[in-house]
Amino acid sequence: xxxxxxxxxxxxxxxxxxxxxxxxxxxxxxxxxxxxxxxxxxxxxxxxxxxxxxxxxxxxxxxxxxxxxxxxxxxxxxxxxxxxxxxxxxxxxxxxxxxxxxxxxxxxxxxxxxxxxxxxxxxxxxxxxxxxxxxxxxxxxxxxxxxxxxxxxxxxxxxxxx
Amino acid sequence: xxxxxxxxxxxxxxxxxxxxxxxxxxxxxxxxxxxxxxxxxxxxxxxxxxxxxxxxxxxxxxxxxxxxxxxxxxxxxxxxxxxxxxxxxxxxxxxxxxxxxxxxxxxxxxxxxxxxxxxxxxxxxxxxxxxxxxxxxxxxxxxxxxxxxxxxxxxxxxxxxxxx
Numbered sequence: 001x002x003x004x005x006x007x008x009x010x011x012x013x014x015x016x017x018x019x020x021x022x023x024x025x026x027x028x029x030x031x032x033x034x035x036x037x038x039x040x041x042x043x044x045x046x047x048x049x050x051x052x053x054x055x056x057x058x059x060x061x062x063x064x065x066x067x068x069x070x071x072x073x074x075x076x077x078x079x080x081x082x083x084x085x086x087x088x089x090x091x092x093x094x095x096x097x098x099x100x101x102x103x104x105x106x107x108x109x110x111x112x113x114x115x116x117x118x119x120x121x122x123x124x125x126x127x128x129x130x131x132x133x134x135x136x137x138x139x140x141x142x143x144x145x146x147x148x149x150x151x152x153x154x155x156x157x158x159x160x161x162x
Numbered sequence: 163x164x165x166x167x168x169x170x171x172x173x174x175x176x177x178x179x180x181x182x183x184x185x186x187x188x189x190x191x192x193x194x195x196x197x198x199x200x201x202x203x204x205x206x207x208x209x210x211x212x213x214x215x216x217x218x219x220x221x222x223x224x225x226x227x228x229x230x231x232x233x234x235x236x237x238x239x240x241x242x243x244x245x246x247x248x249x250x251x252x253x254x255x256x257x258x259x260x261x262x263x264x265x266x267x268x269x270x271x272x273x274x275x276x277x278x279x280x281x282x283x284x285x286x287x288x289x290x291x292x293x294x295x296x297x298x299x300x301x302x303x304x305x306x307x308x309x310x311x312x313x314x315x316x317x318x319x320x321x322x323x324x325x326x
Contacts (some may be wrong), residue, residue: 112291129211129227129237131212132291133290147229148229149211150236
């Protein structure tokens with residue numbers, strides 16, 4: 001009985017990361033009519049929840065959303081996202097109908113830093129900066145663009161910097 | 163009961179003891195004038211928005227590829243780190259371990275691994291971002307030459323332009 005209690009306390013403690021908890025709460029509820037799954041929460045920092053912790057949804061190593069334009073949220077459907085880690089290992093991902101892509105641990109576990117290039121409508125754009133440690137695109141690519149965020153990921157038609 | 167009360171009082175007293183708030187460390191710091199090429203390396207390798215390009219970091223790096231100091235500036239503007247951002251980066255680096263830094267600088271840059279900054283970058287101490295460079299490579303030489311008072315600008319430029 002004592003062991004069971006101890007296990008329960010440990011599991012609860014693991015699930016109650018107050019920093020993550022606050023960040024997740026700040027994301028708000030699911031959009032009406034969109035069930036949890038590959039199409040939910042485009043543009044949000046996926047790995048915040050999909051981090052493999054106890055009680056969480058499936059773990060993603062890298063995940064995000066690609067949009068067409070800087071100024072609206074039109075999804076870039078079937079965009080190619082090429083991830084290349086510091087060991088030279090690459091993994092190609094493709095966005096779905098809301099612009100989301102996600103990578104599972106058995107598919108690719110990058111050794112950071114990681115480079116990212118996105119291809120959409122025959123235009124390829126490489127990130128100027130490297131990804132240092134966080135698998136969520138939206139950890140840095142938040143809206144609106146500000147001194148600490150370049151704004152959401154998009155592929156400029158002229159191939160400029162996203 | 164008495165022992166318990168004494169223990170609690172002692173614990174509170176210890177918890178509430180603080181350092182002298184006006185205390186200041188004086189020491190030798192590396193050269194500010196030759197810092198920009200070193201800063202550019204740090205911006206490139208350390209200052210991404212998901213790492214040290216964040217205001218909650220002790221080592222807080224501002225720069226053109228990550229966190230910007232001016233609210234009107236945007237990340238990912240390669241080569242546009244401002245003088246004010248270099249100033250902030252310098253203050254951040256020299257403020258991490260001022261006594262040890264002073265000793266390293268005073269000894270002409272000897273044993274730079276005394277600094278956590280160097281150990282973490284080399285990966286000899288746990289670092290969430292992993293090992294960024296190896297002892298003696300261009301990136302390492304860029305920072306350690308600055309600590310030694312003879313910044314190797316060519317190494318810094320090579321290291322900053324190079325891919326990981």
